[in-house]
Amino acid sequence: xxxxxxxxxxxxxxxxxxxxxxxxxxxxxxxxxxxxxxxxxxxxxxxxxxxxxxxxxxxxxxxxxxxxxxxxxxxxxxxxxxxxxxxxxxxxxxxxxxxxxxxxxxxxxxxxxxxxxxxxxxxxxxxxxxxxxxxxxxxxxxxxxxxxxxxxxxxxxxxxxxxxxxxxxxxxxxxxxxxxxxxxxxxxxxxxxxxxxxxxxxxxxxxxxxxxxxxxxxxxxxxxxxxxxxxxxxxxxxxxxxxxxxxxxxxxxxxxxxxxxxxxxxxxxxxxxxxxxxxxxxxxxxxxxxxxxxxxxxxxxxxxxxxxxxxxxxxxxxxxxxxxxxxxxxxx
Numbered sequence: 001x002x003x004x005x006x007x008x009x010x011x012x013x014x015x016x017x018x019x020x021x022x023x024x025x026x027x028x029x030x031x032x033x034x035x036x037x038x039x040x041x042x043x044x045x046x047x048x049x050x051x052x053x054x055x056x057x058x059x060x061x062x063x064x065x066x067x068x069x070x071x072x073x074x075x076x077x078x079x080x081x082x083x084x085x086x087x088x089x090x091x092x093x094x095x096x097x098x099x100x101x102x103x104x105x106x107x108x109x110x111x112x113x114x115x116x117x118x119x120x121x122x123x124x125x126x127x128x129x130x131x132x133x134x135x136x137x138x139x140x141x142x143x144x145x146x147x148x149x150x151x152x153x154x155x156x157x158x159x160x161x162x163x164x165x166x167x168x169x170x171x172x173x174x175x176x177x178x179x180x181x182x183x184x185x186x187x188x189x190x191x192x193x194x195x196x197x198x199x200x201x202x203x204x205x206x207x208x209x210x211x212x213x214x215x216x217x218x219x220x221x222x223x224x225x226x227x228x229x230x231x232x233x234x235x236x237x238x239x240x241x242x243x244x245x246x247x248x249x250x251x252x253x254x255x256x257x258x259x260x261x262x263x264x265x266x267x268x269x270x271x272x273x274x275x276x277x278x279x280x281x282x283x284x285x286x287x288x289x290x291x292x293x294x295x296x297x298x299x300x301x302x303x304x305x306x307x308x309x310x311x312x313x314x315x316x317x318x319x320x321x322x323x324x325x326x327x328x329x330x331x332x
Contacts, residue, residue: 274303
């Protein structure tokens with residue numbers, strides 16, 4: 001799980017590691033004019049002959065002090081143009097700034113993140129369009145308050161591979177902006193695909209706003225949910241039926257050695273979770289269509305309409321559970 005780095009100290013350390021990783025590889029240094037609408041500024045930049053980056057520390061006089069990190073394609077003459085900025089607020093995580101840092105709780109590795117909101121003032125250059133065009137995969141990042149923010153993993157901040165990851169991200173933004181300029185993102189088919197992606201993105205982000213504490217409680221009580229499901233089904237078991245389970249099957253019902261019912265418990269109804277659950281019940285059903293399959297989901301979680309239709313086509317039923325103070329209630 002990736003968690004948001006929120007402390008001043010944590011951000012300073014992460015930014016320092018990022019700069020060191022880039023400076024080791026992009027050793028050439030110049031003072032150049034960097035252009036951004038509507039202004040320009042002279043500043044020291046570092047480059048490798050192909051890409052450049054600059055960095056300015058937070059200004060305490062700003063409303064939202066932040067690291068200013070412009071990146072772009074290098075050229076020997078003329079002003080340098082910014083392809084993308086990855087700016088990180090130092091004392092907050094306001095989403096107006098597109099960059100932030102996250103830590104992998106399992107490995108301790110720290111990553112530079114970007115929410116996909118590339119700018120440039122050009123028609124068609126937008127967050128949704130970039131995410132659609134680039135096939136970016138958004139990772140959920142959990143804050144200390146249990147809220148979730150989505151972001152693209154740009155690069156580890158302390159790795160020999162950091163410059164390569166940064167370079168690929170810069171080039172991807174440049175290519176997207178060129179594709180937009182060339183009209184590739186404005187065809188009727190492209191607009192339809194963008195609309196579908198926007199619907200998916202909005203649905204995904206809406207679901208991810210659920211308080212993390214509730215999600216953690218569902219996860220921590222997974223065993224209680226399975227036991228409640230077992231007790232619920234046991235009360236309906238006939239003499240020739242047997243309740244079974246293993247590492248891959250939350251609960252099953254056998255009759256004469258054949259699996260007749262299969263239950264998969266999930267702690268949320270996010271789209272990716274449902275995709276996984278549907279795949280699991282198909283993989284573990286070896287009855288050639290003779291097994292009734294069920295997903296067991298939290299009460300109140302909405303299933304996307306297209307997934308609901310798919311469940312009906314596949315004859316996969318849905319049961320609901322509700323956590324109560326000292327027990328779990330299985331609902332039909």
